[in-house]
Amino acid sequence: MTDLSSTSLPDENMTTGRSLFQLAFIRFRRNTAAMAGCVMMLLIALFSYIGPLFSPHAYDQVFSSYVTIPPSLEARPDESALRGAIEGVAGRAKVKLDSFEVSGRSFTATISADAPIDPRATRYFDRANEFRDTKVVTAENEGRILKVAGQLNREYFPFGTDPNGRDLLARVMLGGQISIAVGVLASLVSLGIGVVYGATSGYLGGRVDNIMMRLVEILYSLPFVFLVVVLVVFFGRSFILIFLVIGAVEWLDMARIVRGQTLALKRREFVGAAQALGLSDWQIIRRHIIPNTIGPVIVFVTVVVPKVILLESFLSFLGLGVQAPLTSWGALISEGANNIQSAPWLLIFPSIFFVATLFSLNFIGDGLRDALDPRDR
Structure with a gap:
């Protein structure tokens, strides 16, 4: 007598056939150079x-103070560049730079002139890429000596400019x-x-x-x-x-x-x-x-x-x-x-x-x- 329990049944784990697309994908995945590409x-x-x-910078944003500078991971400007930038600002404002100090991301400077200085001269600082939010802290000698303070703009140019x-x-x-x-x-x-x-x-x-x-x-x-x-x-x-x-x-x-x-x-x-x-x-x-x-x-x-x-x-x-x-x-x-x-x-x-x-x-x-x-x- 034939044992019905021993009758062969379809194997549920039988491997199904793959389509041509699946075979092509498998061959493509095994190609190391293609996957790396x-x-x-x-x-x-x-x-x-x-x-x-x-990116903090737009593709058309111009930094007049950073023309053709080499790539670097350090923040711009450095101490020496800041000194040159503040002297340039003082020259454009037609005042004399008496002192300049940097503390972290802020700065203080003392400027003087023979005549009273217009407080709006701080605009010359803000026009430079290196400084922002410049304000007059104190005024001495009837406005001929001003102490100004503001924030430093630190820029990063890993690929240069x-x-x-x-x-x-x-x-x-x-x-x-x-x-x-x-x-x-x-x-x-x-x-x-x-x-x-x-x-x-x-x-x-x-x-x-x-x-x-x-x-x-x-x-x-x-x-x-x-x-x-x-x-x-x-x-x-x-x-x-x-x-x-x-x-x-x-x-x-x-x-x-x-x-x-x-x-x-x-x-x-x-x-x-x-x-x-x-x-x-x-x-x-x-x-x-x-x-x-x-x-x-x-x-x-x-x-x-x-x-x-x-x-x-x-x-x-x-x-x-x-x-x-x-x-x-x-x-x-x-x-x-x-x-x-x-x-x-x-x-x-x-x-x-x-x-x-x-x-x-x-x-x-x-x-x-x-x-x-x-x-x-």
Whole structure:
């Protein structure tokens, strides 16, 4: 007799199958360089977009007393700089500085003149970046001698300042926002145009494909810099124009890649089944061709983003990028190259973030290429 209790039942702990996306994600997660690139890009994005919320200085704030000072973790100004600053204030106020003392974050000074001093002379102190809330404490000799006191403005410039007296740390954060935004937005523009154009050309084939590809080759022959210069002359320099121009040029490579994938896909059985069901060409392109080209497209986008950032930096280096006071890493590198001997930190800090971003994006692209490679499945 057969024992019903020993009848084999489905194993509840049986391992379920994984989808192709899950397998690709597992392979991508095992890629140490790609994961390091993701972490680095996350840190750079947080630095660029969240960092300004915690920065005490605005990107366009000018500190006339701190022009082209080197990077330091110590508070500015130091004792020697304070003495020079207070003497400069006294000279502008046309008074004599008799004494000057610093105690913590406050100061006291004694000034004198041959004629009675207008108490409003304290405004000269507050106009300097180093002092604030200056008030008259005592007046002697019929107002010819005044004792003033106020607070010291302690500023930190870990990345130093530029030739205009602006905090380089805040400028690098803003440059990261502009460069990353241009890279992502221009890549999305090239993605939207290139995928649709390439899939349509490859699927329709014949004369339509021939005409569409000849148009691509004509656009390839146009010099990129010449096209940008012409558009800038007509429309002016702006952030929107920059990523639109770059995206309108970069879609050519995307279109050719998608067209090659489409030529292979349109001979597959599922496309023939869709045609037999009576779907239109546009429905087949939208529902079957474009979704099946997403793997190579994603990999190519990770290559386009650093390429676009390089192009934007090149345009900013030539003076065709964003307008001041806005800036980008390319514009900062251009400014740093002009001052490399006198202020090398103006070139070093934006270059570090620029190179780290390019390496991270390339590592991520290599990881996606390996993860989505059908030969590794």
